[in-house]
Amino acid sequence: MTDPLLRVENLKTQFFTDAGTVRAVDGISFEVREGEIVGLVGESGAGKSVASMSLLRLIEDPGEIVAGEITYKGETIFGLEEGPDGELREREDMLSNEEIRTQIRGNEIAVIFQDPMESLNPVFTIGGQLREFIELNRDLPKDAAKEEAIRMLREVGIPDPEQRYGEYPHQFSGGMRQRVLIAMALACEPSLIIADEPTTALDVTVEGQILELVDELQDKYDTSFLWVTHDMGVVAEICDRVNVMYLGEIVEQAPVDELFHDTKHPYTTALLNSMPRPDRTVGELEPIEGVMPEAINPPSGCRFHPRCPEAREVCQRVHPDAREVAHADGHPHRAACLKHDVFDAGYDESPPLETATQETAGVPAGGRSTGGPGGEDGATDLKDSVIEDGGEPTDGTRSDDRGETHE
Template sequence: MSLLEVENLRTYFYTESGIVQAVDGVSFEVDRGETLGLVGESGAGKSVTVKSLLGLVNSPGKVVDGSVRFDGRDLTECSERELRREVRGSEISFVFQDPMTALNPVFTVGNQIAEIVEYHTDATESEAYDRAIELLDDVGIPDPEQRVDQYPHEFSGGMRQRVLIAMALSCNPKLIIADEPTTALDVTIQAQILDLFDEIQAKYDTAIVYVTHDLGVVREVCNRVAVMYLGKVVEHAPYEELYRNPKHPYTQSLLRSVVRPDERVDNLNPIEGTMPSAIDPPSGCRFRTRCPVAVDDCARIEPPRLDVGPDHDSACILYEEGYGTDEPRLHQRGKP
């Protein structure tokens, strides 16, 4: 059994302009100790997906369907109190894009880390303080004994992100959800933070869901990848397989738009057009308005996720029987 099993998750926002189908039937799994990348353009529904897992979607948003099984328990059935007390920040923790908004400017970083440790464990105040120093050391902050008593503004952007990661680690979570944690950082610092995620995984055996719009980042940290487009997972595979053998036309376009280290920048080939609104998404395949190989049926048939290789599925009707491609079967685990 996987650590996290998300099945047919739907999260809608009931706005005055209509129902935003932000997440519309998303399924994926994360095994213990592995990193799953959740990738897609802005507005694909990545953040709403991960917030839905932990009951963090606020009105007018609502999880309207699906299940989120974590370690054998359905989180969609848990009360807010249970989630706060037993899940968030202890079993599962979050690292967000902007460390400044997640840190409280009036408390020292040591205080903030120790507070979480005290809330979730039996540690005394002084044990929690020592644990804070240990954690700062673990995430590569030099002189942790001095730094522990400093305030967030005394840290650089990259160091603040390390503090957030230390906070996320403070209760030995089984799963860390990182939503674009390096987007606000410059490239060198980004690379260091990505290395840090690798080290953490090796040391703590934590599973990670890593949200990003950047497939280059994914290659650094992820074992498997789920590609999202307009509220749906359109392709899922181990990273190497996805990179070498992308099947969905959207993934193929995404990969073409990544600057690969072995290629020159002028090969950069951004995807044409923009993602349609999630209020009234295209019928059939949601990618069809931008798909270079769309056929008439794409407007009529909503493509299910079909197995196209080992642990690899893709939601494109070109892989249905009768379209002349290599005999895929309906993907069994995550239904369409």
């Protein structure tokens, strides 16, 4: 197997505040390979956006990347090593901020943000902004850059692009503005696009059109995507592989079909069970009880244990990393849950958490589930129904993300 396009290993990003250290991203590892769409999914506050912005070193004070390694096409975007004095320092082969700004951002790795109006300047025309971007990043003369800008507007489905070229952002609908950002992201034919909740502000119909457009353009340009979202319906529709985040950590990684077919982490199960689907009434929805803890003071042991219906006493003490618990489609299926035999943590022998402990998080006492939501036989139907209905959780609680014994 060829080396991944992007490799992230043990990435940690923290924010240093008067109230304490916020461990927004706390030791995540994942890969993106050429031509695939990889999802980064979780509730608001899980650390998804901080993780995606860390990849281009776009973290501002009081935030800082404090550990880990990020490599892109073999080049080190971020890495630390021990210096002669024993202190950690940036690796000598790490790209400088100037090299990242001029060589990587826009040209090699592009970003599509959630709100187009935050990304587009309201006092300049759409065409002028796109033309200038192409002019600067592709070193084209003004006339050639204008022709290319009009071509890209046509490519992303903007009707009458010659006329719309001279219009302003407020004259475009939300969906059309998002198409402009997609055109801008693709203009330099980058190898990787980071899409940070790009369809969240759109209605379901327009969102479906944008996802269909992305799917078509991804096939045409063979561009890889890191797709950041809280919506499992989006994950089901366009992603090849998925990373599920909770409180700064990746708790499950799997190919998308395997994730829906055979869920391995209780948090993923809870996410799927909270999604509205055509085959379920409102009364059948199962909201994720409790709230995500504060990242400044995360729970000991497994960070999901205060909200987990499968939690046992050992889950309070032992902090699981994401380990391979199954294999599917040539890819490992990893989960950070002590119930799996690979941890050998004595989960089965450990008593369930006391009812009083679980009630503090609003979670009823419960035992182990036997698999993913709906069971294995209904797995394909589950994925299809989530796609049909759109998969936003019925209870998306907020916080910013993030001791203990490690297993």
